Amino acid sequence: MHSQHSAQDVLLCGFCKTAPVQSHCELCHINLCKACVGEHLSDSSKRHNVVPYTHRKSTLLYQNCPDHADKHCELYCDICDVPVCSSCVSDKHEGHKLSDVMKKLNSKTEDLQNDLEELETRIYPRYEKIISDVQTERAKLETGYGELTTAVAQQGEVWHTEITAIVNQRKSDIKDMKNKHLEDLTKHTDEITRNITELKKIIQDLKTILESNDVSLTATYTSRNDEFRKPPPKIQITLPSLFPQKIKKDHLNQLFGSALSITTEDGYIMQTPEAASSLPVELPFDEPQLTATIHTGFRSSVACRSDEEIWTCGSDKFMKLHNLQGKLLVSIQTKSRKQPGDIAVTRDGDLVYSDPKTRTVNVVKDKQIQTMLRLQGWTPHYVCSTSSNDLLVTMINDDKTQSKVVRYSDSTETQTIQFDDHGCPLYSSDVYKYISENRNLDICVADFMAKAVVVVNQSGKLRFRYTGHPSYTKKSFEPFGITTDSQSQILTADYYNGYIDILDQDGQFLRFIDNCDLRDPHGLCVDTRDNLFVAERWSGKVKKIQYR
CATH class of the missing domain: 1.20.120 (Four Helix Bundle (Hemerythrin (Met), subunit A))
Known part of the structure; x- marks a missing residue:
């Protein structure tokens, strides 16, 4: 065997450091050779228990007491949460609860x-x-x-x-x-x-x-x-x-x-x-054309299921699916048998509706209604489905003093939008707030009582407020429906003036749609080809407009 390795294999006396170990003091935790045992035992200031090395027990390495050098901390003060020795008990820890270390x-x-x-x-x-x-x-x-x-x-x-x-x-x-x-x-x-x-x-x-x-x-x-x-x-x-x-x-x-x-x-x-x-866009302003009129009955909200089918809802308890020829394809009654608050269509083609009466948001799958959300202290009203298949819901609290927008992912709340950077409310406390997500992920709300379109980015930070074009000569700007198209343009229904205002994604006014004999425009949506559908509040008509 190599000399260096053989030296490492021999356990030496912890006292003299030269002779091989034969004994072990269990109280001092030291290995001793035969010659050093007597000298170790001669120290009468400590207790000793020397046994043959092969008979030693596996003992804990008790901590030396910092205040009493000759003592080990074999107790634990539960009050002070520190190890202590027997001398410490009568010194600093008298009357304290002690336990075995x-x-x-x-x-x-x-x-x-x-x-x-x-x-x-x-x-x-x-x-x-x-x-x-x-x-x-x-x-x-x-x-x-x-x-x-x-x-x-x-x-x-x-x-x-x-x-x-x-x-x-x-x-x-x-x-x-x-x-x-x-x-x-x-x-x-x-x-x-x-x-x-x-x-x-x-x-x-x-x-x-x-x-x-x-x-x-x-x-x-x-x-x-x-x-x-x-x-x-x-x-x-x-x-x-x-x-x-x-x-x-x-x-x-x-x-x-x-x-x-x-x-x-x-x-x-x-x-x-x-x-x-933010790619620059130069828009061609073609004259808007009315291309279809769909008779659906009294309706206030509209959502495109496809380029050929639209869902609508109004003041009764039914949500109806029509084709563009006006034929009724499906009629769904709300679970509460009360008027729905608003409707939206998910990326999977499922109908979603809010029910203020039961404070729920529901999804219709294969004509069966399933409750997605049930709120407490807040009432849901307007909804939209996002590009990531999340759900944005506008809601108002019970005493009608606060309103907010909440994002849900698989029925889990992931974002709340309520205040600006100065702690001021972003939205009025009124119920009427149609909502839409833009292609740049901005969240656009038509706040009727505030007479403004309020736009925040995907983080909920206020980007701008649009309060109408200066050229208004009729009644003041009071928006209801809102939607966005493939070019990130924002379209909102000016209910009392009978206009559709078109803005760019940064809130700059582009033009009106005011030549299609619109009466009390309310709900809005666009299909994949950027055709605009306008639900007229009292006429029972949904008008399809080609505006680009």
């Missing part, structure tokens, strides 16, 4: 084991799953952006040389967006990786404490599990979409179309680059 050690050890189990079986695997999900999203992102770039290139080939400049610009926008998204994913990955590294260290430290039998390490341990039980929110990527329009030479840039966004769960929001989300 072994009992406290067992309790602490159990806590350590529970923490270790939770870290190894639940918390750490969850973080590993997040990393896996992020990598999956990264792969989807690479594929999706590749497909999008191909689509842009194909669109450019159709438009030949006149569109080349626009194609290059869009590719640059997509590249910038992709790099931004990858950067955000990388930051998210780095954060999770740092947490995993820290978790590994905590796990290793816990194992070291559990294996050491060192009372001081156990007594001073503080759990950090609370820091990691709830991991950072999962990132959900919404890939950009392209909305090509019919080619007109003078409006190629406007007709190319683009909508870019990225969102996450649990309120974590990643903004899109300004260059990608």
Whole structure:
């Protein structure tokens, strides 16, 4: 055997450091050779219990008392939460509740084991799953952006040389967006990786404490599990979409179309680059044309199920589905047999309606009504389904002094929009507030009592208020219905003046629709081709208007 290795294999006396060990003092926790036993026992200031080394017991390494050097801390003061020796009891801890340090050690050890189990079986695997999900999203992102770039290139080939400049610009926008998204994913990955590294260290430290039998390490341990039980929110990527329009030479840039966004769960929001989300648009103002009139009976809200079918509701208990020829296809009675507050159609084609009487929001699947939400202290009124299939609901409290907009994802409240940056209410306390989500993810509310269209961004921060065009010569601006189209234009029904106001996504007035003999326009919606449907409040008609 190598000399260095043989020296390491011999256990030496802890007193003289030279002779091999033969005995062990269980009270002093020291190994002794035969020659040093007598000298060790000669120290009468301490108690000793010397046994053959092979007969030694596995004993705890009691902490030395900081106030009494010759004592070990074999007790634990539950009042002061510190280990103490027998001398400390009559000194600083007289009358305190004491327990055996072994009992406290067992309790602490159990806590350590529970923490270790939770870290190894639940918390750490969850973080590993997040990393896996992020990598999956990264792969989807690479594929999706590749497909999008191909689509842009194909669109450019159709438009030949006149569109080349626009194609290059869009590719640059997509590249910038992709790099931004990858950067955000990388930051998210780095954060999770740092947490995993820290978790590994905590796990290793816990194992070291559990294996050491060192009372001081156990007594001073503080759990950090609370820091990691709830991991950072999962990132959900919404890939950009392209909305090509019919080619007109003078409006190629406007007709190319683009909508870019990225969102996450649990309120974590990643903004899109300004260059990608605010593309300049030059609008062709064609004269609006009335293309169809659908007789549906007394109606106040309208929602497109498809380009050929519309849902409507009014002051009775029925919600009706008509085709564009006015034929009644389906009639659904509300569960409460009372008037619905408002209707919307989800991305899956299901009808959603609010019921102020029962304070519920319901979904109709295969003609069967299922309750999605049931509120307390608040009454739901107007609803809309978002691009991410969330639900936005306007509501008012019981004493009719407050109103707010709440976002729900799978019946779970994920966002509340009620106040601006100065703590002032964004909305009036009136019931009438039609709502719509724009293509840039802004949330648009037609606040009738406030005589304003109130627009906030996806974070709930106020962007602007529109209070009507200065050229109004009739009654004041009082909006009811509201909707948005593929170009992020905002359309709102000016009920008393009989107009439809069209704004751009930044609140700039573009024009009126005032030539289609509209009477008391109320609910609005647009189909996938940007045809506008207007529900007239008292005539029982829904009018289809081609305005672009």
